[in-house]
Amino acid sequence: MVLLVDDDEDFRVGLAEALRDDGFVVGDFAASGSLPPLDHMPKLQCAITDYHLGNETGLALADRLHEHYPQLPVVIVTAFSSRDLEEAVATRVHVKLLSKPVHYDQLRSLLPRLRAHHT
């Protein structure tokens, strides 16, 4: 499953549908507060999250996810990245950062491991 968290509905729904068109199972959420317990995510393959989540940052969510799934690829998308954020991301092996607007193909290319798994 691809976990998708973003409060921008146009982006989230567009991306979720594109991924589903490509055969992925997608769980999309407007806020990280709506997520089910992180240790109960079936077949979680990847997470794509906005940086600004309101109650926490995408980076904090990535850290929480990595407590349960240390190898999970996490892509953080943001409409305004900063050097500090880029440096924080650079210290995390399984986290990638993309600046919005993101093109689907660009995002898709960051998920190479999923190609082997999707149905």
Add this chain to the structure above:
Amino acid sequence: MTTLTPDNFVSTSEQAALLRAILDSAVDGMIVIDASANIESFNPAASRIFGYSPEEVVGKNVKILMPSSYRDEHDGYIDRYRRTGEKRIIGIGREVVGLRKDGSLVPLDLAVSEVNVGEARRFLGILRDLTQRKRAEDALREARAASQQRDRLADIGAIAAKIIHDIGNPLAGITMQSELLMRRLNREKAGESTLGPAQRIISACQRLSGLIREFMDFAREQRLNLREIDVSRFCDEAAAFWAPLATRSGVKLTVEVAPDAAVVTADADKLRRVLDNLIRNAVEAIDGHGQILIRAYPDDSRGLCISVADTGPGIKKGVEIFRLFETTKPSGTGLGLAVCKQIMEAHGGGITVADLVPHGAEFTLSIPKGGRPN
């Protein structure tokens, strides 16, 4: 305590000596003029201010110490005072400008008082050189202006960040939705009448995305990832990347690297971005056949220089090419060269442009030896 007045002294000569000592030791300039404005006394402090010895000015009209703009004004004061007794400056201090012997101007605080001895009417001017104070005031004003400018730039940066964020988010949604639409239309083998508009939406989104990225690059602080770069390989790679476009455009691209320009410390990605920008501009500037020469060479004062010279039309007169939003291209954003300048300044170097004869332009990047620490 005895009040020190000339009356305390027994003899006239003692009184004169006291007055002379006061005039000679005063920190402020003191000038006595007669009713016709001729200088009668000029103390050492006045000499220090104006650069004249007393012998050079005593007997001359005091206007010798005034710039031309004050001279007519001064005649008017004297005439009016003689006729009407109206005091415009007497008894009142004010700031004036004096004229030194060497022709330079000096800001002064001037206090004028009337001195009457018997029937003779004289005027005493006490002058204080305000040069130091003016310099301090100017420095303070400049520091305040610089501080205000910094605050303003910080505000502009914050506004830009907010706009970029607020446009970037919906644009991301539009981009994602239009790409989804395009993929589905392709899958359903839709006709050109449907694909065309969808493609145009995507193209518009891409243009807007590019613009936002350029704004973002400019708004953000340039942090460098410095490392040693093989200059020859660096220039060759850039030239190889642009060679296909140059060839298609009929432009010959040549690289010349001096043997002693082997290595430079810089942020390779950012420097490449600057070089790419210059090469692309050069190709676009040449209308039809032409040449682009990329040179790298050491310069004693500037460090390593990399120049891009083209045989295009050159830069139009009056165009400040590195200024934000300045562009000579019909579809240019005016951000590219401004970002280049920012990147080169972050390296502690710079970017310059010169016209070439008979036509063309040469942009030169300079990077100081050892690069600039982050």
